[in-house]
Amino acid sequence: MMKSHFLFTRRQRNGIFLLILVVLAVQAIYYVSDFTKPIDFGNQEEIDAFLKERDSLVKVYEENSKPKIYPFNPNYITDYKGYVLGMTNEEIDRLLKYREQNKWVNSVSEFQKVTLVSDSLLKEISPYFKFPEWTKSSNNKQKTNSFSNNSNYPSEKKDLNLATAGDLQKVRGIGPTLSERIIKFRTKINGFADQVELSEVYGLSSEVIEEIGKHFTIKTPRHIDKIALNSASVNELVQIKYIDYEIAHEIIEERTLRDGFKNFNELLKIKDFPIVKLEIIKLYLTLD
Template sequence: MKHIKSHFTFTKKQRNGIFLLLFLILIVQCAFYFIDFSKDKPLENNSELIAFQREVDSLKQVKLASSKPKIYPFNPNFITDYKGYTLGMSNEEIDRLLEFRARDKWVNSAAEFQQVTQVSDSLLKSLSPYFKFPEWVINPKPKTYQKTDFNNSPKTYEEKIDLNKATASQLQSVYGIGEKLSENIVKYRNRQEGGFASDVELSEVYGLKPDVIENITRKFTVKTPRTIQKVNLNTASKDQLVTIKYIDYEIAYNIIEERILRDGFKSLDELTKVKDFPVHKIEIIKLYLTLN
């Protein structure tokens, strides 16, 4: 016991040190209790902080706006599945437009676009400023009526005018041909070196309907056809066949397969039996083929 008691015996100097330590601890505790060491109040009302926050918010808005896909003026008649998706259209709305265009019909105003696709008013409001229709739709020229002889009775070959030499004004003498369609005919003719190769190429002119083409051929015909380098259907390779309009590699392969099965084609009309062959374009395709 005596040995244990000796551990709790302090000198006067040690006792003073202990009291000083306790005093310092007490002072520190009081300081923490009575002194507010927290930072100054938040600087919500600080003008510099508010200005900085506004600048950060504006930069966020600019970043958000720049991340959105930019829309350029476009003709709504040529909206694809992907284009419609990026514009916010639903699959049903896109399908309605594509079905409408498949019937060879055209949307010529924002109201007609909504009528066909049934898009909401809000979506139409966001898209319509970017619609770009042809100039002749936006600012149609006033129709000028001139005395024209619309005698569509068939003429003999000698009486008919050469389609490769006819002027736009001469073409307008045909019932159903106006200024725009006559320009389309001349433009198509001028794109081909030598002009039309046959009357059937009129079906390739944009805007011409079968009844109007029939009216044209009553008074006009191709008398000076352009020269076409024809391909022998029974000996042509796949690479030669794909040089022909409307024939791709798949159709060319099918043609060769059918040719082997038939031991050669006897008639160009037998092409209609080829798998996936564009039958509605056969008259155009036949211009570029021969059996000799």
């Protein structure tokens, strides 16, 4: 009975013999081969050239991935704009408080004096500053100083909520179509609460909005019942434009993790938060 287990056909015996030969051959190759020698991957110069090209492509990609900065008037830096530029919350707040006093920054040195930004950051962002043409003229030096400190200047501007189509068309870049859109949008929202809402008017560029700010201010802002960000429920948050239920839940979860929000910029850390709409959303919120 035991003998039957060790009986093979001739074909099977040949197969076993061949397998043994293969095993012995592999072992022989292992013992005679020198695996300490470095593997030759080809021409080293070609490899170095390939790695150099790869590194250059990675560098180009990283540069292209950085936020693009275009010329802008530093007087209109928002929280989000300052965040993109690399300014701290304190530096942004100093500028905003300065502007709330109806004062204007008219030079690079004055910008640093107000915000206290570092020399390195100033050197990086100041080439993009775009001040009104008259601030560059030495003949208008006296006018510049009086303008930046003249608290009566805003009173010389017209109320944007009372402006007619004809008034708006006096602004460079605004024709009949845009003036009609502005008034139509203003009527729809029952008056502007803040100039930042102009960004929601279709076709208005940031440059035109800046020009509007030179001639108009909001003296009769629309009243907004603000919601306390650090205590609002989901149902309260979804009443705010651009915040849906998913984002509202994310806000509350982030609020819990942070033990309350210290500033509005912390909202930018929330997944899928509409970053470009932060300034609009802030109009409806308070940190109290």
